[in-house]
């Protein structure tokens with residue numbers, strides 16, 4: 001079988017590449033070990049609950065993202081996040097502090113002291129500085145002061161990236177922020193001067209799996225091989241020869257111009273590459289992706305004292321709590337819980353506390369009971385509970401990420417037709433891997 005591309009992995013990254021190529025008339029084969037497309041997307045439908053134990057929402061920016069979702073046939077079904085979810089809470093000294101996307105909420109509230117607020121604002125007058133390997137903690141402290149670094153950025157890094165701001169590299173993890181410093185001297189001035197990005201938080205009536213299924217929809221006639229594993233990968237003059245074992249245990253194979261690796265980096269050592277390529281992956285063996293356990297719970301509305309009038313809450317590391325944060329999915333999107341019930345979703349573990357994610361179900365239950373009682377005034381046991389363990393959750397872009405990405409770029413330059421794309425490189429968010437996957441697929445289909 002002669003193809004244009006073989007794609008390893010049917011997560012959002014691989015699906016986006018495949019969709020773009022097939023839509024442009026290319027012949028592809030996607031090899032995926034799991035029995036369904038979507039990778040880290042985990043949507044559960046149970047007794048009127050719609051629970052996501054992987055990504056909960058998609059953050060889109062501007063018309064191009066909207067157009068891409070329209071191309072996937074999702075225009076009519078997009079669910080906009082409720083306006084209440086523009087409010088987010090930060091837990092500090094045992095109290096939830098509300099912040100909105102209006103800067104005034106930071107200055108009116110008492111999350112930062114007046115000294116901390118002044119130091120934050122003085123960012124406007126600070127000179128450029130820093131270096132390419134500066135950590136998130138160092139960058140934020142230098143520009144905005146220690147208080148803002150600890151109370152504003154730290155909870156985002158630990159809640160969204162499951163990371164440690166003292167180890168993540170600013171330029172690799174949040175490249176647009178140092179870019180503002182480089183171009184405008186001040187991040188605040190840069191933000192004020194740039195046109196609005198048109199950011200929206202969205203979901204889908206049947207959950208995130210609906211997104212994966214829509215991207216996978218054009219992969220007909222065996223283009224998506226579920227339950228399959230690659231058994232051999234070799235390159236010769238005709239291109240990339242890939243053999244795989246399908247879900248029925250039969251051997252099959254193809255030769256393709258392009259081979260796109262979208263399986264997560266911790267799987268690369270087990271892929272059947274030759275020894276020379278495997279050497280490239282050694283750089284990636286120590287690339288961190290710490291464990292996170294998600295505990296989602298359904299409660300009767302009356303059992304939760306807090307109004308849940310927001311997206312959820314995040315927790316700075318110096319609070320020394322045992323969870324990273326808690327989302328309020330039934331506030332954010334419609335149809336997540338039956339009438340009169342609410343859904344809460346807690347994240348535990350991450351780079352700073354990997355051992356917590358590996359606790360037993362009983363230990364996790366006790367920890368979540370305590371946390372939700374203290375912070376949201378939850379009383380009594382949940383009506384429903386779902387526990388999802390991610391032994392490797394989110395790739396961490398530390399200072400070594402630059403060297404590792406350079407190794408991939410060298411391998412791609414040396415081996416024509418070889419490409420790597422996924423959350424391990426360039427950006428960890430769902431919309432990023434889809435957007436960049438679409439661009440890669442379109443470029444390969446043309447070339």
Ligand SMILES: Cc1cc2nc3c(=O)[nH]c(=O)nc-3n(C[C@H](O)[C@H](O)[C@H](O)COP(=O)(O)OP(=O)(O)OC[C@H]3O[C@@H](n4cnc5c(N)ncnc54)[C@H](O)[C@@H]3O)c2cc1C
Nearest residue numbers: 009011012013039040054055056057263422423428429430
């Ligand atoms: C708990 C959690 C919550 C998250 N929340 C959000 C959120 O709210 N918003 C957001 O934007 N992002 C979120 N993310 C990040 C988002 O899930 C990722 O950006 C996205 O899934 C990355 O897509 P991917 O295709 O690169 O990798 P994955 O989704 O990991 O997919 C990789 C695919 O490769 C397959 N594979 C594995 N081994 C092999 C092999 N040997 N051969 C071939 N294929 C293989 C896997 O089975 C999988 O299907 C979250 C992630 C986690 C873990």
